[in-house]
Amino acid sequence: MADVMKSPRARAAVLLALDEDLGSVSNTAFARRCDATSEALVDPKAKAVGEIYARVPCVVAGATVAAAVLKAVDKAIKVTILRPDGTQVKPNETILQFSGKARSILAAERTALNFMQRMCATATLTRKFVDATKKWGTLILDTRKTTPGLRVFEKYAVTCGGGTNHRMGLYDRVLMKDNHRRLWKGGDPDELDQAVRAARKAFPKLDVEIEVESIRECESALKAKPEWIMLDNMSIADMKKCVKLCKGISKTEASGGITLDRAKAVAATGVTAISLGCLTHSQGSIDLTLEWKAC
16 A cells, blocks of 8 residues: 555645645735635744544545645644554544644645545445455455546545555556447447457557456357456346356456445355445545644
8 A cells, every 4th residue: 555645646636736725826816825814813923733533433544645735835844643544543533643833734724634534434435345345355446436636545545445446547457348348349249259359459468357247248258368357237146157157267346336235245256356436436524623732
């Protein structure tokens, strides 16, 4: 689980988020970024010590992001992460502490919390699926159903919860879904192996995955031995049959409306992985707060 803030995309997103909150020369009536309320009411020399904690149990994700936000506002702010990303915390357990100019901390507060509350929610939901399926060793995968511009954070949060990243974008794996297949020889279910071969010829260094919706389609695709076969919206019975067919040939990924209640039954079919859009589009937010310890 590498630090997400090593990513140039993450660093750029932090700066963009701060621009949204503090403004910039190009989009405000002032020639500088500012927190108008704090500048009006808080002594510029005032120092403070603060902390961020969750009001509910959760898996931490985004502590390093919050630290980066604080540092981006004021390099002099000192930050200590007490509960690192991937850690389970109890209500009111301090995740990170920081000290510095009160104005600077207030300017960074909402942006830091916005990143963390969503990332912690993703990590917490992911951990629930990981725990539910660990008996079978099933991989829990994310999808591309992410918030535009925030994919790097959301996929990182999945790994904090013990999940595994699927492809990062359209460029790092061939994944033929129903709309692609309809454009391939009219979607002939008996010629899916030819689609796999065509994809492999075009991108020989990438894994090739194809979505199937029936045992017949699975048999067709398997003739070309794709690295992965996605079993989309299948019954448990059909999944079991497809997993048996794919054994020793292709890895299997179950997908399509899989809830936490159904995850165990899906994992028990022997699929290699379960992919879940809900990890990044329906996770909600964890209730986090920033409070002063001394000021």
